[in-house]
Structures are given as C-alpha cells and as structure tokens.
Amino acid sequence: MASDRGPASAGADRSALKGVREPMQDRQPDVIGRLRAAGCVFAEEEAALLAAEAATTAGLEELVRQRLSGLPLEQVLGWAEFCGLRILIDRRVFVPRRRTEYLVRRAARLLRSRAHERPVVVDLCCGTGAVGAALAALAGPLELHAADVDPAAAACARRNLAPLGGAVHEGDLYAPLPGRLRGRVDLVVVNAPYVPTGQIGMMPPEARLHEPLVSLDGGPDGLALQRRVAAGVRDWLAPGGALLLETSRRQAPQTAAILAAQGLGTRVFTSRKRDAAAVLGDSAAGPDGAGAGAAGAGG
C-alpha cells in the first residue's frame, strides 16, 4: 500500500462503520484474519469498510477476494476519502493520496487571499478530479476545468466533477482546454507524475500493478512533466495568475528552479508532518520579485 494511505485512505473514517448492519464477526468471522495474514496493516478497519460496502455475505466475499488479489482498497470500495469528501475511484485510475490534501489547502488559501469573485481554476493531470472537487468545496464558487490524458481518468473525473459543474477535458496537458481560457486562468493546480522512472520498481505493488504507469512516471529525474507544465502555463494564466505544483520535499528546490526559469516568482511550501510539498509559481511576482524563492512551512 502506498506510503501515505491510511486504512482505506479513509483514514479513521468511522462513519463508514455506520453501514455495517450486523457485527463483522457474525457475517464473516475470518475476514480480519485473512486480511491480516495477507499483510494488511489496518485489517480491522479494512474489514469494516468492506463489510459496509457489501450488501450480502457473498458480495463481501467477492470484495475480500479482490482485496486479497492485491487491488488497492480504494479501487475495491470504489471510493476514497479526500479532504473530507468521498471521491469516486475507478479501476486503473490513480488513487488520490492524503499528502495531496496539502496542495489543495495551499491552493484554497491562495484563492481566498486573492478574493476573486469566481476564479477560473484548472486542475491539470486531474486523475479522479479529487483536487478540483476538494478545491470547489473549500474555496468555491469556481469556474472549474480539469484535464487528463488518460481516458479512464477523464471518465472518472467526470463522475466526480459533473455534479459540481466542472468541465473535464481529455488530452495532453493544455491541448484539450477550450481556447477561450487562454489568458483567463487564475490558478493552474497540478499534481503531475513526479516519480523518477528508475524508482517505479520500488513502489508498493498496489501502485506499480494497479495504477497506470502514465500516472506515476515523471521521466528520468521525475521532473519531465513539471517542465512541460511550467513551459506552457504562461499562455493560459490571467494577469496575476499562478501555478501551484505538488512535488516531493526532496525535489522542491528543482521544481522551484523550473518555475523560476519561466519568469515566475516562486515560493516553496513544505510539511514534514504530511511529507508533502507544493511550489507556487506566481506571475504577479517575477523571479526577482517579492517572495521569490521564499520557503513556507506548515501542516
């Protein structure tokens, strides 16, 4: 299981237990033991979440079978908790990580500080659309657009964002965005793949085997997508608009340098507690302007 997932990525989401109609032990006495034997660290929580999802004992057995086959718990359940929301998850789509909540909270803070009436926000490399959905909840109302190159991800994002009025576009980075957004986007928020190609083999099997390579592989140094995102962003930003990119704490200085090379004022935010980092590229401040290169921290 990926390092920053809790039990079910639902953390200690005890609300899921409400759906258990009878005690777990009565329905499937051996589920906890089987999950534990298979190496599930949070076997009791996982068993309760699976039981809450299943309508029948046979249904529960099928979910347990899928989980024991190695599918990420969130793909078995069909949802993950993210920023307090229930995000729908499809098979073969990247499961949003808890560390990405840090990116969302930074983005929400930025939007609130700029007091736009209805900012135009693009969630690029959107996966399930979790970032955009959470941002709409925390900092709405927004004109929200999301884009992903993977058709399965775009379809999943539509399920999450259509009810919020978000538009989902399918294609490579900025290419599928409507032309009318050029020069009008207040915030481009991005969690693009940033794992170096050579490190993918060391990722947990749930990620390696059940999330698509295109959602993980950031190229030789992990920064290939970030370079392309940064190189294209100025065409889309409104005057004073900004780009906020998730990165790793280790890569953050390089990410900041990539944004500075595009003439953006940069600011690095990190959280040791969440093992999270985000880098702001601000068109309102040039690389030598106020705030350039400043580092922020906080949970």
Ligand SMILES: C[S@@+](CC[C@H](N)C(=O)[O-])C[C@H]1O[C@@H](n2cnc3c(N)ncnc32)[C@H](O)[C@@H]1O
């Ligand atoms: C690390 S996942 C993050 C998904 C989502 N932002 C989140 O935080 O849960 C990266 C996503 O980028 C998408 N992606 C990779 N290359 C892309 C490209 N060239 N254009 C658009 N999306 C891309 C993948 O399909 C995947 O959904």
